[in-house]
Amino acid sequence: FDHESAVNSRKGSAAPTPPPAVTGIGKKVAKPDYSEDKIVVAMVGLPARGKSYLSNKLMIYMKWLEYEVKVFNVGQLRRTRAKQRAAQSGVAEDHTSSYFSHNNETATKLRDALAEDSLEMLIQWLKDGGNVGIHDATNSTRDRRNKIQRRVAKEPGITLIFLESVCDDPKVIASNVDLKVSSGDPDYKDMSREKARADFLRRISEYEAVYETITEPKLSYVRIYNVGKEATLSRMNGYLSSRIAFYLMNLHVKPRNIFMSRHGESQYNVEGKIGGDAPLSARGMKYAQVLPALVKDNIGDCEITVWTSTLQRTIQTAQNLPYQKLTWKSLDELDAGVCDGMTYEEIEDEYPDDFANRDDDKFNYRYRGGESYRDVVVRLEPVIMELERQADILIIGHQAIIRCLYAYFHSLPQQELPYINIPLHTLIKLTPKAYGCDEERYKAPIDAVDTHRPKPGMTPRVSDLPTTTSQRKYFTEEEKGKA
Numbered sequence: 001f002d003h004e005s006a007v008n009s010r011k012g013s014a015a016p017t018p019p020p021a022v023t024g025i026g027k028k029v030a031k032p033d034y035s036e037d038k039i040v041v042a043m044v045g046l047p048a049r050g051k052s053y054l055s056n057k058l059m060i061y062m063k064w065l066e067y068e069v070k071v072f073n074v075g076q077l078r079r080t081r082a083k084q085r086a087a088q089s090g091v092a093e094d095h096t097s098s099y100f101s102h103n104n105e106t107a108t109k110l111r112d113a114l115a116e117d118s119l120e121m122l123i124q125w126l127k128d129g130g131n132v133g134i135h136d137a138t139n140s141t142r143d144r145r146n147k148i149q150r151r152v153a154k155e156p157g158i159t160l161i162f163l164e165s166v167c168d169d170p171k172v173i174a175s176n177v178d179l180k181v182s183s184g185d186p187d188y189k190d191m192s193r194e195k196a197r198a199d200f201l202r203r204i205s206e207y208e209a210v211y212e213t214i215t216e217p218k219l220s221y222v223r224i225y226n227v228g229k230e231a232t233l234s235r236m237n238g239y240l241s242s243r244i245a246f247y248l249m250n251l252h253v254k255p256r257n258i259f260m261s262r263h264g265e266s267q268y269n270v271e272g273k274i275g276g277d278a279p280l281s282a283r284g285m286k287y288a289q290v291l292p293a294l295v296k297d298n299i300g301d302c303e304i305t306v307w308t309s310t311l312q313r314t315i316q317t318a319q320n321l322p323y324q325k326l327t328w329k330s331l332d333e334l335d336a337g338v339c340d341g342m343t344y345e346e347i348e349d350e351y352p353d354d355f356a357n358r359d360d361d362k363f364n365y366r367y368r369g370g371e372s373y374r375d376v377v378v379r380l381e382p383v384i385m386e387l388e389r390q391a392d393i394l395i396i397g398h399q400a401i402i403r404c405l406y407a408y409f410h411s412l413p414q415q416e417l418p419y420i421n422i423p424l425h426t427l428i429k430l431t432p433k434a435y436g437c438d439e440e441r442y443k444a445p446i447d448a449v450d451t452h453r454p455k456p457g458m459t460p461r462v463s464d465l466p467t468t469t470s471q472r473k474y475f476t477e478e479e480k481g482k483a
């Protein structure tokens with residue numbers, strides 16, 4: 001990525017080298033020091049160009065990879081400060097479009113000061129241990145960017161990259177404006193939708209009047225044009241910056257669903273054994289038979305691609321699905337090392353300390369000769385990247401693998417991740433939205449063992465309990481015959 005203004009299509013470059021592996025086997029390991037890097041990502045763009053969306057996505061991705069990331073939203077700071085002033089003076093401030101006009105000198109000064117204060121907080125947070133601080137503001141003039149550049153240059157060891165989102169697609173802009181005025185945005189919560197829309201459009205015009213796209217030489221930046229149709233990279237040096245750029249280049253916002261299911265019940269599941277490469281049980285085979293109907297009923301008209309691991313239980317589960325299939329080694333189940341093929345009871349007998357250590361910190365515990373959940377997260381990074389690029393995908397995976405992918409899409413914390421309840425014989429549909437993900441679960445009416453082992457002493461939350469939602473009944477050929 002060390003190239004000047006290279007224009008990349010979305011299909012492209014190879015993933016950067018992953019960080020060094022974590023050490024510590026069969027015991028609790030301290031959090032790895034992945035990176036000493038400290039980066040300010042300063043957003044650039046008109047209102048309604050997806051800056052907050054991109055900031056949030058980048059935060060979720062980098063946090064999933066265990067970097068310390070925080071978004072500093074200047075709009076929020078503006079509202080908080082205005083409330084404090086109003087509480088003192090008794091007079092509410094007017095933040096309608098005229099506040100954002102470059103002719104409004106008082107407000108322009110106030111807005112510049114807010115951006116500077118927010119940057120100060122961000123820099124302090126980086127000095128206190130953060131890795132990536134995202135300055136979520138418009139930063140849409142050269143003057144503003146110069147100020148940011150001069151300030152960050154005073155801090156040795158802190159890198160600055162700008163992320164500009166340019167969008168002139170009227171459909172995308174209209175839908176972003178709709179989202180703003182209909183999603184309870186705090187600037188518009190007390191206004192009718194029509195008034196809010198008119199005001200927000202005027203606000204955009206105020207910014208357009210002074211907007212300067214990045215042309216400054218020597219700035220490090222990524223420019224995303226029309227939601228990833230084209231990306232421009234300039235002076236992106238270093239591991240973390242390249243990784244950020246690569247991720248941003250792969251994002252798209254076309255509506256799509258991500259389906260996930262564990263393989264059908266395997267013979268090892270029935271015997272309570274972990275790992276291995278066992279075939280499906282008779283009930284698992286039935287799940288493989290009903291899966292095509294379960295999927296067809298819930299995907300609509302879309303073209304879907306099925307991803308499996310290289311292990312036979314996922315391949316057998318997918319065997320009747322009439323779609324294009326792809327096998328990923330990275331989707332293989334968490335490697336249980338010397339415990340592969342054992343039951344949890346056998347592990348407790350043979351490796352009692354290991355067993356206790358795993359209960360104590362399941363995310364970090366690495367099986368002897370095998371992997372930890374943390375290792376799996378690192379190995380799944382290319383899968384996440386590919387999922388961001390793709391449209392509708394169905395993943396037939398394993399318990400630990402689906403937990404990791406699910407945690408990414410729902411932005412769940414590490415300590416919860418290894419306990420997420422992903423029952424057998426259940427299809428999960430995730431629909432990414434601007435902020436977060438909708439979810440539906442469809443349970444096939446075929447019994448299976450429950451392989452979920454809650455943390456000892458932990459009361460399961462309602463969301464951890466097995467789901468019973470079933471949109472309709474699905475029958476195996478055998479059952480249909482009997483009916």
Ligand code: ATP
Nearest residue numbers: 047048049050051052053165167176179227253434
């Ligand atoms: P504001 O300055 O008013 O806060 P914003 O630039 O932060 O606006 P968002 O609130 O992030 O805009 O807009 C959210 C919408 O942006 C989402 O609906 C999302 O689909 C869309 N979006 C995501 N990425 C992009 C992009 N690269 N270009 C344009 N729109 C995008």
Ligand code: F6P
Nearest residue numbers: 274275333334336398399400451
């Ligand atoms: O029990 C099924 C299984 O897929 C095992 O092969 C794997 O080791 C385990 O789940 C992962 O779940 P946990 O991390 O809860 O032990």
